[in-house]
């Protein structure tokens with residue numbers, strides 16, 4: 001994400017207005033440090049630096065992208081919206097021209113009843129045109145409103161299709177992460193806005209063209225008069241919008257800090273600590289300090305906006321005065337008849353309103369377009385990261401899994417996490433990966449499961465090279481209980497069956513085998529209980545209870561390879577002991593790859609690999625490794641010693 005402090009973006013506005021917020025320096029008067037720019041405001045710098053001319057240059061591309069999107073969402077509604085808007089424009093022009101007929105009849109000589117009678121046909125035409133225009137505009141609005149949810153649906157579906165298909169390494173790449181965040185947080189929701197605003201631009205253009213066309217027909221001199229009156233209003237609208245952008249832009253560090261504090265004060269996770277450490281007053285004061293700053297800047301903004309609007313109004317008034325003088329001169333010289341001059345006044349007012357709406361839509365479309373471009377860019381990047389289709393059928397089971405000289409570096413990391421690792425896993429074995437934190441155990445397990453592709457070296461399931469087989473199918477043969485498993489906000493039943501069709505008998509068996517039955521059965525709705533307190537009737541589980549559910553999920557999958565990454569980290573001693581027994585029991589011909597720091601539990605493994613800084617430093621059956629007196633035996637002794645100290649009647653020696 002973009003950082004604002006300490007690193008100029010190059011897009012900050014050059015001169016600061018006296019009313020703009022001073023940027024608080026990091027650490028000065030604030031408890032919240034530098035916060036990365038929120039995706040909601042990622043383009044404020046660009047917006048602040050771009051004038052109306054720059055916006056207009058980009059418009060055709062944006063409007064084109066929006067219309068294509070609308071077309072994909074619903075051809076019918078797109079065509080109806082565009083056609084009805086165009087037709088409404090035609091009737092606007094027609095109504096204005098018919099007005100000239102009404103005024104000509106009214107301003108003609110003769111008795112008033114005769115003049116009114118003569119004006120009636122034109123009046124009927126004006127009324128008919130107005131009614132038709134309103135009807136057409138209502139129809140266009142309806143079609144436009146129907147488009148919005150359809151556009152939202154297709155952009156959301158597309159985004160999540162991609163996020164769930166991209167290669168797993170994408171999630172380790174910070175650039176990808178940031179792009180996804182921006183696309184999700186705002187880009188996604190701006191898609192329908194771009195469509196709406198593109199149509200608003202079209203409507204505005206049609207309105208202005210209708211008024212201009214009518215004026216052109218009435219008298220060619222009237223056309224420049226329309227522009228003359230509209231320019232001051234347009235200037236004021238654009239200036240006010242720019243002031244708003246600049247203010248939001250300069251205020252963003254203050255607002256980001258305020259959001260962080262606001263989240264902390266209203267979040268469930270921090271609620272207990274705020275009370276325990278009596279932090280309420282402190283956080284409240286900090287928040288209020290920032291809120292006061294924001295308030296001061298907004299009050300100043302309101303003043304400057306009012307000044308700009310008043311100046312616009314004054315200039316507009318002067319321009320209108322000039323127009324009326326010009327119209328008067330045209331009338332006096334007989335260049336235009338009175339009826340035409342009256343119609344021109346109406347046409348100029350209509351054109352002015354359409355032009356102001358058009359300018360506003362251009363502003364909005366440009367802003368939405370910048371965020372929408374984030375969405376499009378993310379989709380293009382994600383497409384590139386979707387793994388290619390692999391022709392070879394994945395093996396359903398295996399006799400031997402081998403990894404040969406595997407190297408792997410996470411995207412953006414300086415050091416490889418695996419350096420020439422080789423392992424062999426025979427069907428039916430329990431193979432343990434042990435080693436200190438960060439030694440590469442989880443990374444290796446993910447490579448063996450085909451979740452990451454090694455940079456060098458190869459993984460085979462028998463003769464099948466993993467990089468060539470259909471990965472979706474391969475994953476059907478693997479059950480993984482990851483270290484950071486997900487607390488799915490669903491029922492206990494779905495939490496266990498996740499990814500497979502729920503079968504109550506098998507769910508109960510998996511729960512019994514993992515010990516999750518003791519957690520689920522006492523719940524008010526048993527397996528139908530929702531495991532998330534944020535929803536009505538939802539229940540919260542403890543860390544250890546959740547871990548049993550995660551193990552049940554692994555067992556339910558009933559795959560030939562079970563990967564357990566720290567499956568007992570949150571369990572108490574009794575549960576831990578029972579779980580290792582259960583894993584061995586569940587193995588029953590299946591292969592288990594076990595990652596654990598509880599070395600006593602590794603004694604029952606068939607083979608142990610000890611990793612250290614991305615390399616295998618020892619391998620063999622546990623008894624042999626213990627006898628060899630290497631790293632494994634040293635770590636084992638350290639743990640055993642800790643237990644012996646706890647068991648010793650005199651306890652550990654007192655610390656000095």
Ligand SMILES: Nc1ncnc2c1ncn2[C@@H]1O[C@H](COP(=O)(O)OP(=O)(O)OP(=O)(O)O)[C@@H](O)[C@H]1O
Nearest residue numbers: 172410413417435436437438439440441442443444
């Ligand atoms: N997503 C990631 N991006 C960059 N580096 C990572 C990522 N995940 C892990 N690493 C790095 O790779 C190395 C190996 O990590 P790994 O998670 O495989 O270790 P581990 O042996 O499972 O550790 P632990 O026992 O703490 O779970 C570590 O140095 C870690 O910092």
